[in-house]
Amino acid sequence: MSELRVLSKAITRRSKNDSLRNLNARRSAIRVCRNFRGSHRLCVVAAATVQAPTMVSGTSQPSPDEIRNNRARTKAIANSTTAPKYSAVGLNQKYSGRFFLVASRALKISSVLGAFALAIFLDIKLGRDDAQLRARAGQLRDALTDLGPTFVKVGQALSTRPDLLPGVFLEELSLLQDALPTFPDEVAFKTIEAELDRPLNEVYSVITPSPIAAASLGQVYKAKLHDGSEVAVKVQRPAILEGMELDLFLVRIGAQLVDNNLASLNTSLTDLLDNFAERVYQELNYVQEGLNAERFQDLYGDRVDIMVPSIMWESTAMRVITMEWVDGIKLSEQQAITDQGLDILQLVDIGIQCSLRQLLEAGFFHADPHPGNLLATPDGRLAYLDFGMMSETPESARYAIINHVVHLVNRDYEAMARDYYALDFLEESVDVRPIVPALAAFFDDVLEASVSDLNFKTITDGLGAVLYEYPFNVPAYYALILRSLTVLEGLALYTDPNFKVLGKAYPYMAKRLLTDPKPQLRDALEELLFKDGKFRWNRLENLLREGRKNDGFDANKVIGPLVSLALEGDENKLRPLVEAEAVRVVEALVVGGAITNSQEMPAMEGIPEPVRQFLLEQRTSGASSRISDRDLLALRAQVLTVWRLLTSTRGFDPSTLQPLVEVVQRQSTQEFGRHVTQGLITRVVARGVQEVLRSSPPQLPGTFLSSPTHQARTQGAASMWFSSA
């Protein structure tokens, strides 16, 4: 019911607030409805409502507002092609002849940072304690704020690097987003007019006389457009590029000095700096930020509980961005959120699910998801702000991360260590064998609990400890996403000290493993489900139980990947395992059904000595069924549980088993079927043999198959199979 409320509010808000002015907003509202499965009727009504502007006129043409907005977007993109790009060589050329300018800034930076470095040096020499370290972290934050936007950005970037800085510094630097100094309003308003080439009062009917927020690169005003809609206007700080260029030029010299003199550092600071500078330059282009917001909306806006502000392109340019105003409370203001009657844990869960999709599905993710950029809207949605810094996870890394979790669950530390190549943590030339004992030492301890019970911070801290000791290089995207999940977990821990981010992430992982048809995930699923030549039904049961908790989990999507895993997997490796398992399962279902139906074993009498001898040989030749009755019953129960779970999962439709029939009819699968049948016959004969040998006294030949007990048992088996299944 709450989903219904959120949906209808979302639609009302969109219709009322921006009259569905741009195509994006309308597209997303329609998608919201399409994806909302709770009430078909509501969806139809809602879709009709949001489509109304175009439906009424009977055409699918965009409205005049949309046409204007699209034109303005095209123009803004064309103008932004002149946006400056970072070039280390270019900066060298620009500043190498400007000695006094460079020297005075270098003096300022080295005096502030030098004093800090000296204090740290003395701390180390004098062996000062942890409280002192926290104080130093606070001093570093103040020093960076004092040095201006470049250093604030450097500090924000460092706050995501557990491989470079200890925990207290990360915490303190993550506070850098708040309370930065403002710049004069007249300058801001002049910038708007110059960028948009229109007088301020032509662009906005009202604008707040002073900013409502000041951030590292710009400050934000609240305003109204002439059609009455409320907007946020972000204006860039004056001359920010010039200041940053000089700072980046100087910091790069410092990074090169460290790289050349500190051989023990695993990471190249110069490379890190270049990567960082490229991102900051992108962040300075607000047209790019607007495009990022729209891409984010396109990829993840189908979730009814996620909100992304629409961009007003007619009042957006390289240094000014105007977007839909988000009425909401920052996730960091927990008391205010609770006072509104909203559930912080639910909001955090929305954030986690969205982060997982960003990281592991599309790969396009918000690289700066600090609590100030996440707002709780009054109707319970999570709004994302600030799309200046986005990052992309390469596809190979997305799968490598899922595989890494599977290896963690399996406690396969050798595979975990090898994952670091695929994750791009290590060069292929590095020998990972020495890492295995370190991983085992750490995870054997923490894995006492089940993985979903683990605190995320424990894992990242533990990995951090391993990272310090080995030549690791954590790619920026990985550190950023780790941080976003840690931030969310940190927020939840205030409310619930037992909150476990991995517990919330596991359903997503389970869903991906069970439903994603990509070969990389088939391999991961195979690793998870088969061990020591056996299929682990409890794992499949667990994956199904967890996957069902995730929104959008659809039973029908599970069947395809499972069937292809079973019947189309690696011919040589997996096929014999699947065949053996198929025999076991059929035996469990048929014979197990019979056992539960009649616990009494039939009396086998009158077996002549030569036949008895032959049967004995069969048993000792290894053809006999080694599965005990107890195991058989347990297996049967587990298989039936999995079947019930599957059939009771949302969206299960027996007709989707049709592909199974098609697969079974294929030539290659018929071969498989023959093997299973042969195996089954052997097992059933062998089981009969065992029963015969167990039984006494002897009976006349021919009475076994025609005995009433046997007939009853066979009928029992069949009826049990069909009724239970």
Ligand SMILES: Nc1ncnc2c1ncn2[C@@H]1O[C@H](COP(=O)(O)OP(=O)(O)OP(=O)(O)O)[C@@H](O)[C@H]1O
């Ligand atoms: N659309 C919006 N609706 C309401 N408030 C907004 C909106 N956009 C920005 N703000 C407010 O302005 C603040 C700063 O905005 P934003 O994070 O986009 O700026 P920034 O310069 O990119 O900051 P950062 O230092 O995080 O890079 C936000 O924390 C929020 O309080």
